[in-house]
Amino acid sequence: MATTDTQALRRTVLYDEHVKLKGQIIPFAGWEMPVRYSSDLEEHLCVREKVGIFDVSHMGEFLIKGPSALALIQKVTTNDASKLTPGKAQYSCFPNGKGGIVDDCIVYMKGENDYMIVVNAGNIAKDWDWINKQNDLGATLENVSDDYSLFSVSGPLAAATVAKLTDMPVGDLAYYTFATGTFNGIPNILIATTGYTGEKCFEILIPNEHAVKCWVDLMEAGKEFGIQPIGLGARDTLRLEMGYMLYGNDIDDTTSPLEAGLGWITKLAKGSFIDSDKLNQQKADGLKRKLVGFEMIDRGIPRHDYVLSSGGNVIGKVTSGSQSPSLKKGIGMGYVEAAFATEGTEIDVIIRDKPVKAKVVKPPFLKR
Amino acid sequence: MEFPSDLMYTKDHEWVRIQGNTAVVGVTAFAARELGDVVYVEIETEGDTLEKHDVFGTVEAVKTVSDLFLPISGTIKEVNEALQDQPELVNSQPYGKGWMIKMDVGSDPDISDLMTAEEYTKLIGM
Numbered sequence: 001m002a003t004t005d006t007q008a009l010r011r012t013v014l015y016d017e018h019v020k021l022k023g024q025i026i027p028f029a030g031w032e033m034p035v036r037y038s039s040d041l042e043e044h045l046c047v048r049e050k051v052g053i054f055d056v057s058h059m060g061e062f063l064i065k066g067p068s069a070l071a072l073i074q075k076v077t078t079n080d081a082s083k084l085t086p087g088k089a090q091y092s093c094f095p096n097g098k099g100g101i102v103d104d105c106i107v108y109m110k111g112e113n114d115y116m117i118v119v120n121a122g123n124i125a126k127d128w129d130w131i132n133k134q135n136d137l138g139a140t141l142e143n144v145s146d147d148y149s150l151f152s153v154s155g156p157l158a159a160a161t162v163a164k165l166t167d168m169p170v171g172d173l174a175y176y177t178f179a180t181g182t183f184n185g186i187p188n189i190l191i192a193t194t195g196y197t198g199e200k201c202f203e204i205l206i207p208n209e210h211a212v213k214c215w216v217d218l219m220e221a222g223k224e225f226g227i228q229p230i231g232l233g234a235r236d237t238l239r240l241e242m243g244y245m246l247y248g249n250d251i252d253d254t255t256s257p258l259e260a261g262l263g264w265i266t267k268l269a270k271g272s273f274i275d276s277d278k279l280n281q282q283k284a285d286g287l288k289r290k291l292v293g294f295e296m297i298d299r300g301i302p303r304h305d306y307v308l309s310s311g312g313n314v315i316g317k318v319t320s321g322s323q324s325p326s327l328k329k330g331i332g333m334g335y336v337e338a339a340f341a342t343e344g345t346e347i348d349v350i351i352r353d354k355p356v357k358a359k360v361v362k363p364p365f366l367k368r
Numbered sequence: 369m370e371f372p373s374d375l376m377y378t379k380d381h382e383w384v385r386i387q388g389n390t391a392v393v394g395v396t397a398f399a400a401r402e403l404g405d406v407v408y409v410e411i412e413t414e415g416d417t418l419e420k421h422d423v424f425g426t427v428e429a430v431k432t433v434s435d436l437f438l439p440i441s442g443t444i445k446e447v448n449e450a451l452q453d454q455p456e457l458v459n460s461q462p463y464g465k466g467w468m469i470k471m472d473v474g475s476d477p478d479i480s481d482l483m484t485a486e487e488y489t490k491l492i493g494m
Contacts, residue, residue, distance in 0.1 A: 233430060233431045323407040
């Protein structure tokens with residue numbers, strides 16, 4: 001019988017390290033995770049200027065193998081996975097059959113008939129059920145989320161930090177590629193240059209039994225570069241400055257990939273996939289609403305769920321918003337009626353019942 | 369973390385310093401830490417006469433928004449202008465340069481709800 005009991009929060013194997021480092025622990029997506037260790041601003045700038053390390057072990061990893069692996073991935077994701085070659089990764093999402101998004105994800109091609117998909121922590125069970133339900137093609141699926149820890153080392157000095165623990169030529173890896181080799185004396189470790197901060201990023205997938213030692217050794221390796229552990233607070237401001245989506249805020253089961261500006265990972269030309277008919281139709285009809293970036297003209301900080309308006313009429317809602325630590329002003333994203341989505345359009349954010357002026361800009365907010 | 373014994377405190381984590389008819393109000397070091405880095409303090413009630421527990425402003429950190437509640441009834445005479453350009457003073461000097469408002473509270477303010485430093489530290493489990 002179903003119960004309404006609150007599910008117990010889970011901890012990554014790094015939990016004790018986070019506590020030792022004075023991490024302030026909060027519940028996030030079913031996990032107890034550090035929101036910050038010292039200060040959001042300090043951690044944010046540490047990643048922009050030096051190097052930071054994130055424990056993202058709560059994220060999920062699925063292995064997809066066998067002769068129908070590619071066919072299944074092509075069916076359940078929007079991007080064209082046939083373009084991948086071994087050692088390459090691609091950003092993608094799972095359409096939900098109703099025009100919305102089950103989750104966003106990264107697809108890694110390890111070899112012929114051998115793929116891995118990394119998904120959001122809060123969606124592991126939902127994604128796993130969904131992909132299995134769609135697997136009438138006979139691909140072999142394995143959920144290894146509980147076996148692996150995942151660290152993200154990010155910042156201009158990230159390559160120098162990671163290089164101290166491996167002979168793999170990590171500094172030469174192009175964006176969205178990966179290599180497998182010996183890391184910190186452990187064979188067969190995958191290091192990918194996928195990331196969520198806008199800085200050089202190395203995501204290192206480590207079997208749980210080695211995770212604590214690798215974390216400690218990475219902290220030690222990065223000491224000379226000023227490494228700091230980074231919490232969820234700075235992770236969110238770092239990704240927002242780049243205009244990267246957060247599932248549950250900017251995209252969800254009710255938002256179309258096209259409305260979200262994910263046309264670049266929605267490859268309608270690849271052939272039929274879940275929702276391809278709906279998305280083709282939507283493209284032909286034109287989009288009614290669009291996810292836009294905006295920055296504040298007048299002083300104020302946009303927040304999730306604040307109303308967006310124009311001339312006193314509601315035109316949409318904020319999905320993500322914050323003070324930008326790098327730009328020192330309020331930035332946000334939100335869905336607006338298509339007529340207001342053009343760059344430079346002035347809109348109002350309703351903050352504490354008052355309209356505060358903002359203008360539509362094209363992310364990334366932080367230009368390089 | 370410091371909680372000066374010459375101040376009085378509220379359960380909403382504000383502090384009050386009463387000197388004659390004037391009360392200076394700010395947020396405690398505990399509140400500042402819980403909020404995280406303060407990036408915006410919005411107080412638009414200068415000149416208003418308000419009751420205790422009324423909202424007199426808002427403090428925003430990178431990740432959080434919190435209302436500011438008046439610890440004593442009175443008239444808001446002055447707002448700390450320095451916080452416009454340096455909101456981080458709330459974190460670095462919560463009882464000093466990070467003060468928020470000065471109020472006229474008359475000669476006999478109602479301080480029955482306020483706590484001593486000792487009572488406040490017990491409340492927050494320090």
